[in-house]
Amino acid sequence: MIILLQMILGFLLLGIPLGGLAPAHADEVPYIQTPTNVVDAMLAIAEVGPQDYVIDLGSGDGRIVIAAAKRYQARGLGIDLDNWLIAESRANAAREGVSSKVEFLHQDIFLADFRAATVVTMYLLPEVNLELRPRILFELRPGTRVVSHDWDMGDWEPDRRLVVEAPDKPVGPEKESTVYLWIVPTRVAGYWRGVLAGPGGEESVVIEFTQRFQKATANVWLRRWVLTGSGSIRGDSISLSLQRSSWMPGSKPLSFTLRVADGRLEGEALDGEQRYVLRATRLVD
Ligand SMILES: C[S@@+](CC[C@H](N)C(=O)[O-])C[C@H]1O[C@@H](n2cnc3c(N)ncnc32)[C@H](O)[C@@H]1O
The missing domain is CATH 2.40.128.120 (Quinohemoprotein amine dehydrogenase alpha subunit, domain 2)
Incomplete structure (x- = not known):
């Protein structure tokens, strides 16, 4: 809750309109970049490797899937509602030499099919994580790793949780980030x-x-x-x-x-x- 208030405060300080943050709708998740060292922590906690297909839901400038491709030779897909960010992501991927490994899709994550992922990454909002939770649990293959920057998944406890210093974080006074990892469990019930x-x-x-x-x-x-x-x-x-x-x-x-x-x-x-x-x-x- 404190982090949410910090994020809201951060958005206000950045002049980002909050209109309708509560209840949140996915198209109201603002664009805030994950600092590079937090991207590193997200990929490390998921143990991303060359066999992985990383899908970032709300991919911003593409930094997470580009880093996964560059550092770990993983394939990736970034999905974002903002066409400008999609264009920027494609340019960033070309500059980093990973265009053959990553794709970017201009789409609403709630309409997107992300079942092929072996790793899903997110920096959204708590309510949006909860809206996505049923699809994560029922559509993704057991064993898929799901990593979220700062926001948890309600009463679905993470398999791991990590707090990392984030001096370059554009929101919040504390300059630290929490990284959560869930491993999609098989259904045995x-x-x-x-x-x-x-x-x-x-x-x-x-x-x-x-x-x-x-x-x-x-x-x-x-x-x-x-x-x-x-x-x-x-x-x-x-x-x-x-x-x-x-x-x-x-x-x-x-x-x-x-x-x-x-x-x-x-x-x-x-x-x-x-x-x-x-x-x-x-x-x-
Ligand atoms: C907090 S930013 C995170 C960007 C990037 N993943 C990162 O960690 O640096 C959230 C992103 O989600 C995108 N977004 C918000 N709602 C969306 C939706 N319904 N479908 C696709 N993208 C969405 C925004 O345009 C924004 O780029």
């Missing part, structure tokens, strides 16, 4: 049917997952007992600690590492010499 194989043989299971962003809880129903537990989701991978029932052999929780892909879930837990394998397919969401 719902019911799954499968098999748990362990030292004693195989048993059919039904798994009930509940999920809140990258946190999950599970009940694994076997014939005579139920395993319950919770875990965290990172991209398409789930680390799940399952507590055994009191009458089940062994006492320590079983720590499963599971992978979810194409409606299938598979992984294992090791308990000393004993190996448990869980395989399941999705029943219903």
Whole structure:
């Protein structure tokens, strides 16, 4: 909230009209540049590499995707409503020798298709982040890294958060920026049917997952007992600690590492010499 007030104050000091900031609409996000060292921090926290396709939503002068292409050989797409900024971005990309790696699109981010991204970057406003959140969660592939300058994503907690000094920041008296990273979690919520194989043989299971962003809880129903537990989701991978029932052999929780892909879930837990394998397919969401 303090940063929002600082940003608003900054806009006023810069003479940028605030008309209708609350509630915000995406076309009212003003043009403010991310300082170069904060761009570096955003690309570093996302661990951008040559395989990546970085899409900056509201790309300004193109600096984020241009830096990603120049420094990490990543491909990039910048999307902005302002045609002048799109023209400037293309000129900047040419000057930096990365025109073959990056594209700029004059479009409203709310109409744009950014599903191909492996990394999404944003310097928008809190309300706009929240408006984009459902699309980020449901359209982007699990594992996509999402980085936001200064604004969070409400009750979707970041996977990482970093405060960096920003002496060149054009807004706010504090001259520092917060960089947030989220990793889009796979969707595991719902019911799954499968098999748990362990030292004693195989048993059919039904798994009930509940999920809140990258946190999950599970009940694994076997014939005579139920395993319950919770875990965290990172991209398409789930680390799940399952507590055994009191009458089940062994006492320590079983720590499963599971992978979810194409409606299938598979992984294992090791308990000393004993190996448990869980395989399941999705029943219903
Ligand atoms: C705060 S600036 C960030 C610029 C750049 N990403 C950076 O970090 O330096 C926000 C940008 O979003 C653009 N913008 C605002 N609303 C938009 C919308 N609905 N669709 C596309 N771009 C938008 C503005 O023109 C502005 O360039």
